[in-house]
Amino acid sequence: MTIEAMVEQRREPVAHVHRVGYANRSIRKKRRKRAEKCASTVPMALQDLFVSCKQMFKGSDTVPLPEDIERLCNILDNMKPEDVGLSSELQFFKTKAAVKGTPRVTYTTIYKCNDFSLCIFFLPANAVIPLHNHPGMTVFSKLLLGKMHIKAYDWVDPPRADGPDTPNQLRLAKLEADNVITAPCNTSVLYPTTGGNIHQFTAITPCAVLDVLGPPYSKEGDRDCSYYKDFPYTAFSNGEMELKKEEGSCYAWLEETEVPENSKMDGIEYLGPQVDDSRC
Template sequence: MRLERELTRKPSSAELAPEKSSPPSKKGKRRHRRPEPMPTTVQRLFDTCKRVFADGIAGFVPPPDDVSCIRSILDNMKPSDVGVSPKLPYFRKIDNDGPPIITYLHVYECPQFSIGIFCLPPSAVIPLHNHPGMTVFSKLLLGSMHIKSYDWVVVAQESSEPSSAALPTGKRLAEVKTDEVFTAPCDTSILYPASGGNMHCFTAKTACVVLDVLGPPYSIPERNCSYYYDYPYAKYASESPVDLGEDEGYAWLEERIGSPEEFVVVGAKYQGPKILEG
């Protein structure tokens, strides 16, 4: 019978060979991508400033939420985030007859904002100066520093626009906003075009590092820097158009001609994490 012949027939070698499993499809494999590296602190600062100061208009004051964004990054910033430490040569005492030399590290600048770092040896001074039309964030990263700042006093006029209180000699009345010593780590200082201490002076009590964000940055001649002498209010109280008694919370500021001789700044290369502008 046909059925019997099929049952008694010996299978061929081809029929006895085990089935070969096909290799898994490449399409079925999942590729495990490496996680993207977290942006550095200075990169996050750059990205936030680029968004906040996109218009780059003098006199622009960022909304409170944007101010908080920049401040929160700076408040948590450490010296190592920008590649600085007390061991850098910028803080060594140099025996000479001139003023202590301040080193400026240029991090980034564009027409809308700038980021820079000042390294001050002990006793170095950044003289009293203004920031016309700017919002400025200053973060003390290292050391102890005395900061004194002022805003102009504006006097209301019945028949005209408010004006500054000034003497015939050109000295203008200013109100003291800050007059204290700060020690790192501390909160970020913020000044605005017309408030918060737009004119300030830094004096290093120890070796100091301060990072500044300026929006927009200085620009000659549109937003050039002016320096000032300050005098106690009482010295010219009898000539004051505003009667403030003997109040120590005010001073007279007189603009200086040219850059102060005691202010010596040299540039150095920024060695911290790079900023990606893409």
């Protein structure tokens, strides 16, 4: 089942959401029949990804072993859009016309449990997933389709042990990534305190990103998402750490902010190939 059908199954209709695409009734009927016929068939790459995640993610406060990380990266590096029911031929990925208003991100969840989640994010051209963190999480991001800019930071000093950051307090962060990537490309990995745990995605063209989060966000626990605004290093003085001008470009000040308006996303039901939990 393609993303056009997924969009028609949106859980919460929003008037100004950028729609990924539509299929008419006869096309949807044919797709349903094809989906029913192929329901028992799971792409090997997707099933391997799922099984590996079940084996390597062991809950909060654990980071996968290096050999497990390498194994998961190898699976993701070789995954294609078709493994999750997508294609570059879909109208969403061919759209060139400007989106009216603020482009809105859509997401769908392939699978979620207490230990990990598999999600796909759809970003129209110029859409932004604002600068945000992944507390206590290891995250694998695979750009399946499109072209996007990634900016990522890590804290210079480790998080304080006496509680969460105080809002509006500036903290120094080191720039870990500031580059453009184009699919197909290798998987990026971030860790609880390294690898660019605080990052931002900006779509240059319509994009689809497959994310593996272990463990997933939890608003009830200590893994809720925080958002940040970055300022150049030279914008504020720092008596504790003086850098040369050329070194300053590798650092920035981050300030925690309220939830940005453009961080709101629309969830849709995943109707692509299903993973088989019984085979684990």
